[in-house]
Amino acid sequence: MQQDLSSSRFISTLTKNTVALILAGGKGSRLKDLTNWRAKPAVPFGGKFRIIDFPLSNCMNSGVRRIGVITQYKSHSLMQHIHRGWGFLRGEFNEFVEILPAQQRLQEEWYKGTADAVFQNLDILRQTNAAFVLVLAGDHIYKMDYGQMLAAHVRNNADMTIACVNVPLNEAKEFGVVRVDEQDRIVDFKEKPESPDPIPGNPDQAFASMGIYVFNASFLYEQLIRDADAPRSAHDFGRDIIPYMIKKYRVYAHRFTESCVGASNGNYYWRDVGTVDAYWEANMELTKVVPELNLYDSQWPIWTYQEQLPPAKFVFDNEERCGRATDSLVSGGCIISGAKISNSVLFSDVRINSYSTIEGAVLLPKVDIGRYVTLNRVVIDKGTRIPDGMEIGVDIEQDKKRFYVTDTGITLVTPDMLGQSLHQAR
Numbered sequence: 045m046q047q048d049l050s051s052s053r054f055i056s057t058l059t060k061n062t063v064a065l066i067l068a069g070g071k072g073s074r075l076k077d078l079t080n081w082r083a084k085p086a087v088p089f090g091g092k093f094r095i096i097d098f099p100l101s102n103c104m105n106s107g108v109r110r111i112g113v114i115t116q117y118k119s120h121s122l123m124q125h126i127h128r129g130w131g132f133l134r135g136e137f138n139e140f141v142e143i144l145p146a147q148q149r150l151q152e153e154w155y156k157g158t159a160d161a162v163f164q165n166l167d168i169l170r171q172t173n174a175a176f177v178l179v180l181a182g183d184h185i186y187k188m189d190y191g192q193m194l195a196a197h198v199r200n201n202a203d204m205t206i207a208c209v210n211v212p213l214n215e216a217k218e219f220g221v222v223r224v225d226e227q228d229r230i231v232d233f234k235e236k237p238e239s240p241d242p243i244p245g246n247p248d249q250a251f252a253s254m255g256i257y258v259f260n261a262s263f264l265y266e267q268l269i270r271d272a273d274a275p276r277s278a279h280d281f282g283r284d285i286i287p288y289m290i291k292k293y294r295v296y297a298h299r300f301t302e303s304c305v306g307a308s309n310g311n312y313y314w315r316d317v318g319t320v321d322a323y324w325e326a327n328m329e330l331t332k333v334v335p336e337l338n339l340y341d342s343q344w345p346i347w348t349y350q351e352q353l354p355p356a357k358f359v360f361d362n363e364e365r366c367g368r369a370t371d372s373l374v375s376g377g378c379i380i381s382g383a384k385i386s387n388s389v390l391f392s393d394v395r396i397n398s399y400s401t402i403e404g405a406v407l408l409p410k411v412d413i414g415r416y417v418t419l420n421r422v423v424i425d426k427g428t429r430i431p432d433g434m435e436i437g438v439d440i441e442q443d444k445k446r447f448y449v450t451d452t453g454i455t456l457v458t459p460d461m462l463g464q465s466l467h468q469a470r
Contacts, residue, residue: 058194059191060109062108062110062194062258063108063174066182067180068122069114070083075087078323078423078425081118081121082122083115090327090330092391092392094122095184096113096122098346100126102180102188102190105189105305109140110140114155114161115145116161123143144165146161157278157280169261176260178194178258179258185314185317186313189304190303193256193258197258200228200229203259204257204286205295206298207256208222212249216250219250219253220253221241222297223241228297233282235287271288306337313336321452324406331371350376351377351392353393356377357378359380381395382399388404394409400413400418402417402418405423410427412428414430414431417430419436421453422457423457428457446461
């Protein structure tokens with residue numbers, strides 16, 4: 045009797061036989077000073093989360109509960125967060141979230157590329173006896189049911205499956221661009237091309253890799269060993285593994301629209317918050333009355349570690365000194381003391397003092413704003429103390445002398461820029 049490849053029982057069998065590897069070792073240099081002291085996946089997002097929480101939560105909600113997080117660059121705060129927030133799985137049930145730092149297990153070198161990062165953990169992977177390996181980027185914001193992608197992989201009798209999404213053509217040079225046939229089998233792949241090919245019939249869009257891959261485990265191991273022995277390889281999935289494979293093996297695209305969670309009216313949510321502008325915009329989207337990313341979804345929750353903090357507090361209620369926040373996210377431990385907040389995201393333990401006006405601000409944990417401060421279209425890094433009377437986002441030319449300002453006028457401020465203590469932005 046033929047098995048129903050769309051049944052929940054079949055998909056749960058696939059997820060139980062899958063091990064996920066989250067590539068979380070990237071520096072994220074396009075986020076500028078936000079990643080001076082932390083890896084990009086450890087950057088806070090959305091008031092109380094970190095970027096790494098999204099792929100981890102997708103794994104949990106999809107039923108993939110054997111997860112390795114591959115780290116390398118300035119990973120202390122990332123590892124600390126995972127230990128504190130993701131240590132609830134039970135090893136006796138063969139469930140785990142393990143950190144896989146660069147250990148020079150197979151050779152006396154650090155990770156040289158994304159494929160090499162997986163290759164250097166090959167002995168650990170083999171011990172899992174998994175049938176499938178799910179490789180994930182650790183630095184994107186989205187909700188996705190990986191079980192649906194695994195089922196499509198099996199239906200297509202694929203060796204490898206790549207999750208793909210439509211992106212604006214003018215942004216596609218930052219991605220791997222895919223071309224497929226009528227069955228969505230990949231026939232061409234170009235990593236970060238200078239002149240991306242548009243989707244046929246849709247000249248303003250390109251079909252791009254999301255950096256999410258499913259492999260048959262034994263097949264992946266063979267390819268990693270072959271690539272490791274190739275002297276001219278950069279040992280990278282996008283630059284080496286995928287271009288080699290599509291010429292010889294069954295490599296398919298999986299459309300994100302088929303497995304995204306919480307999509308409405310045909311829309312889907314996936315953000316690469318790899319620049320200061322994109323990071324600020326993605327946080328600002330959350331302040332809308334009905335944001336595209338639903339953080340209040342009990343059916344597909346985003347899990348995280350959070351400190352035990354008191355509720356947010358708003359004090360003083362007179363005409364000139366009123367503590368209030370509108371169209372904003374305000375996290376636990378915050379105290380708004382006679383200040384006006386609008387269209388902003390306040391992370392935990394933020395203090396804003398009297399007569400200050402904050403608009404379009406992303407304030408990371410433990411930021412302290414003095415009196416008579418004006419902030420407009422800013423990102424303030426963790427632990428920064430803004431002195432009384434300072435104005436940021438008012439005179440862009442003055443801001444450029446002290447801070448990092450993007451081409452669109454978003455100002456990034458860190459403790460170092462104000463001569464405050466180093467190593468506070470964990």
